[in-house]
Amino acid sequence: MSPGQSSSRVVQAVTLALLAAFAAGAVGRYLEASWPASLALAVVLGVGLFLLWSSAEERNKTGELGRSIVTGALVGLALAGAQSSANRQLREIDSERQRWAERQSLELTLGTQTSLRGIALSGRDLALFYLHGRQLPDAQLSGTDLCRANLSGANLRGANLDIAAMREVQAQHAKLVRATLWQADLTDGVLFEADLRGALLVSARLHGANFNDADLRAANLSKAKGLNRASFDGAKYDGATRWPRNTNLEALGAVRAKPSRVEPFDTKLPREVHDPRCFSILWTENKPP
Numbered sequence: 001m002s003p004g005q006s007s008s009r010v011v012q013a014v015t016l017a018l019l020a021a022f023a024a025g026a027v028g029r030y031l032e033a034s035w036p037a038s039l040a041l042a043v044v045l046g047v048g049l050f051l052l053w054s055s056a057e058e059r060n061k062t063g064e065l066g067r068s069i070v071t072g073a074l075v076g077l078a079l080a081g082a083q084s085s086a087n088r089q090l091r092e093i094d095s096e097r098q099r100w101a102e103r104q105s106l107e108l109t110l111g112t113q114t115s116l117r118g119i120a121l122s123g124r125d126l127a128l129f130y131l132h133g134r135q136l137p138d139a140q141l142s143g144t145d146l147c148r149a150n151l152s153g154a155n156l157r158g159a160n161l162d163i164a165a166m167r168e169v170q171a172q173h174a175k176l177v178r179a180t181l182w183q184a185d186l187t188d189g190v191l192f193e194a195d196l197r198g199a200l201l202v203s204a205r206l207h208g209a210n211f212n213d214a215d216l217r218a219a220n221l222s223k224a225k226g227l228n229r230a231s232f233d234g235a236k237y238d239g240a241t242r243w244p245r246n247t248n249l250e251a252l253g254a255v256r257a258k259p260s261r262v263e264p265f266d267t268k269l270p271r272e273v274h275d276p277r278c279f280s281i282l283w284t285e286n287k288p289p
Contacts, residue, residue: 099125099281110134122160127280147278165276177262182269185276187226198262202269206230216241217260227252240264 103125110116110126115135123143133153142162151171162182169189176191178198188208196211198218207226212233218240221227227244233253238260243249249256 096281103281125280125282127278127282143276145278145280147280163274163276165278167278178265180265183274183276197260198264200265200267203273211235215260216254217257218262218264220265 106121106124106126107129110129110131116139117135118138118140119136120140121144122140125145126141126149127145127147129146129149131154132150133155134151135155136159137155137157139156139159141164142160143164144161145165146161146169147165147167149166149169151169151174153173154171155175156179157175157177159176159179161176161184162180164181164184166181166184166189167187169186169191171189171191171194174191174194176194176196176199178200179196180200181204182200183203183205184201185205186209187205190210191214192210192212194211194214196214196216196219199216199220201219201221201224203223203225204221205225206221207229209226209230212231212235214232214235216232216235217238219237220242222242222244224244227247228251231253235252235254236257237243237249237254238257240259242264
């Protein structure tokens with residue numbers, strides 16, 4: 001090999017080694033290896049490729065050494081990948097155990113306390129919780145997963161249930177006077193004979209919900225979705241009740257009643273659109289429809 005070819009070969013080897021070292025370092029960090037380990041891996045792979053490439057045509061001991069080093073570095077990368085995958089799975093298991101522990105602790109707390117006025121539970125996992133007859137006035141439950149929870153007879157007067165996931169919730173006879181359920185998902189929920197006077201149900205999802213004999217006087221249901229697929233037989237409303245445009249109240253089966261003393265909500269709501277979902281750990285394999 002001429003001196004010019006040899007020099008070109010060395011330059012190529014250096015360039016390839018640097019690129020490989022950079023790639024190995026990046027892969028090491030992606031596999032969550034420490035900086036020293038990633039740097040060591042990058043250096044080893046770079047040196048191995050330099051030795052292998054610079055002596056590829058001569059096939060001497062230097063090339064064999066480079067090949068051995070590159071092979072060892074690649075094996076190290078494979079082992080690092082396997083270790084990273086195992087660590088990730090362990091973290092997911094620990095996280096799931098922690099979520100179960102938090103859920104059980106919260107269920108015990110809510111089951112033993114009689115008065116939970118103003119309790120802050122926004123964004124928490126309360127799916128399938130048994131909260132029958134609980135005193136939860138002014139509770140903060142925005143964004144909470146209440147799918148299939150039992151709220152029958154519960155006192156939720158003035159509670160904040162905005163963007164709450166409440167699919168298949170059992171809330172018959174519940175007191176929801178002046179509660180806010182903006183963009184809440186009440187799909188297939190049971191709210192018959194619930195007291196919803198002055199409640200805010202703007203943009204709520206009501207597909208398949210049961211509002212039979214509920215009190216909707218002074219409630220705000222403007223922009224509510226799925227009204228025609230919900231049941232309102234015998235539901236009471238008055239002149240202050242707000243419905244989506246072109247709602248046929250006679251077809252719904254709702255009954256006009258005397259005005260309520262409860263004042264309707266008069267507030268400006270944000271324009272952003274949310275998509276409340278049942279996110280409980282219970283739905284990992286058994287999501288509600």
